[in-house]
Amino acid sequence: MTIAITGASGHLGKATLRFLMQQITPGNIIAVVRDADKMKDVSGIQVRVADYDDAASLRAAFAGVEKLLQISSASYGAHATQQEKNVVEAARAAGVQHIVYTSSVNLAEQPIFHGAQTNVQTEKAIRDGGFAYTFLRDSMYMETIPLFIGAAMENGQIYYPAGNGRVSFVARTDIAEALANVLAAPKGHVNAVYDITGSHAYSFQDIAALLQNIKGLPAAYTDIPAGAFREELIKLEMPPVAVDFYLSMAESVKEGEFEHVDGALEHLLGRKPLRLEDYMKAV
Numbered sequence: 001m002t003i004a005i006t007g008a009s010g011h012l013g014k015a016t017l018r019f020l021m022q023q024i025t026p027g028n029i030i031a032v033v034r035d036a037d038k039m040k041d042v043s044g045i046q047v048r049v050a051d052y053d054d055a056a057s058l059r060a061a062f063a064g065v066e067k068l069l070q071i072s073s074a075s076y077g078a079h080a081t082q083q084e085k086n087v088v089e090a091a092r093a094a095g096v097q098h099i100v101y102t103s104s105v106n107l108a109e110q111p112i113f114h115g116a117q118t119n120v121q122t123e124k125a126i127r128d129g130g131f132a133y134t135f136l137r138d139s140m141y142m143e144t145i146p147l148f149i150g151a152a153m154e155n156g157q158i159y160y161p162a163g164n165g166r167v168s169f170v171a172r173t174d175i176a177e178a179l180a181n182v183l184a185a186p187k188g189h190v191n192a193v194y195d196i197t198g199s200h201a202y203s204f205q206d207i208a209a210l211l212q213n214i215k216g217l218p219a220a221y222t223d224i225p226a227g228a229f230r231e232e233l234i235k236l237e238m239p240p241v242a243v244d245f246y247l248s249m250a251e252s253v254k255e256g257e258f259e260h261v262d263g264a265l266e267h268l269l270g271r272k273p274l275r276l277e278d279y280m281k282a283v
């Protein structure tokens with residue numbers, strides 16, 4: 001069984017690769033990356049260079065691949081959707097049989113979150129492409145909390161326009177281990193769809209309380225207007241498509257798109273997932 005992983009130089013891809021190497025002969029694993037130098041710290045695997053924007057490079061990288069872990073694009077909006085389409089089309093042209101794809105939790109037909117909108121289209125392209133498929137619909141990574149609450153990890157003050165919306169935060173390392181288990185299962189998980197979440201959903205008020213209890217910070221959550229958040233993102237000199245992406249993320253949290261809690265991850269891991277409290281103690 002030859003298994004390829006896109007985005008293998010990224011956080012999720014490399015962590016999955018390391019778990020998979022414990023279960024599959026490393027020589028049968030292909031890391032598909034745009035910069036081979038980033039894989040120098042992993043030995044024994046195959047490394048192929050391809051870019052999501054270059055269809056021919058993707059087709060060449062997928063030659064002889066039976067199972068593909070398609071990690072969702074790190075781009076925004078229509079560009080992300082096109083990149084993911086390129087991956088699916090190249091996989092079909094190369095004869096890939098099974099795609100394992102990282103999608104968004106509790107996927108609605110018309111989600112608010114722009115990333116989830118891309119996921120809807122890619123899931124459809126994979127199903128329509130006649131592949132065996134496995135979708136791991138991930139909630140938000142715990143590891144991104146320090147990024148989007150900014151200085152709050154130091155001063156406890158969270159400013160975010162998410163109302164009382166809750167998020168079933170999940171450890172990216174747990175997702176990686178679950179992905180490796182799915183990839184290594186010889187016949188399993190064909191045409192399965194899993195919501196991959198932590199065991200509890202937390203509001204940003206809850207996160208402030210955790211910062212207070214665990215870090216001893218004088219913490220508070222302020223639900224700021226979306227317009228003020230937009231101004232902050234513009235000040236960071238983000239391109240408009242990224243500003244819209246992050247605004248859509250906050251709105252989707254507010255509307256409950258990330259609050260679903262599911263037991264699939266515990267089942268795939270054979271143990272309890274990491275709790276947000278334990279993650280917060282460690283960072």
Ligand SMILES: NC(=O)c1ccc[n+]([C@@H]2O[C@H](COP(=O)([O-])OP(=O)(O)OC[C@H]3O[C@@H](n4cnc5c(N)ncnc54)[C@H](OP(=O)(O)O)[C@@H]3O)[C@@H](O)[C@H]2O)c1
Nearest residue numbers: 007008009010011012013034051052072073074139140141
């Ligand atoms: N659920 C969540 O909370 C959450 C949070 C963040 C991201 N995500 C999604 O989950 C994915 C994996 O997360 P992550 O933390 O591993 O992200 P990451 O560390 O940013 O990794 C992204 C990967 O995509 C690769 N990539 C970017 N542009 C590419 C291109 N044009 N062609 C080929 N490869 C390209 C990167 O390659 P380089 O190493 O060369 O840059 C890297 O390997 C992200 O891409 C995003 O779709 C989900």
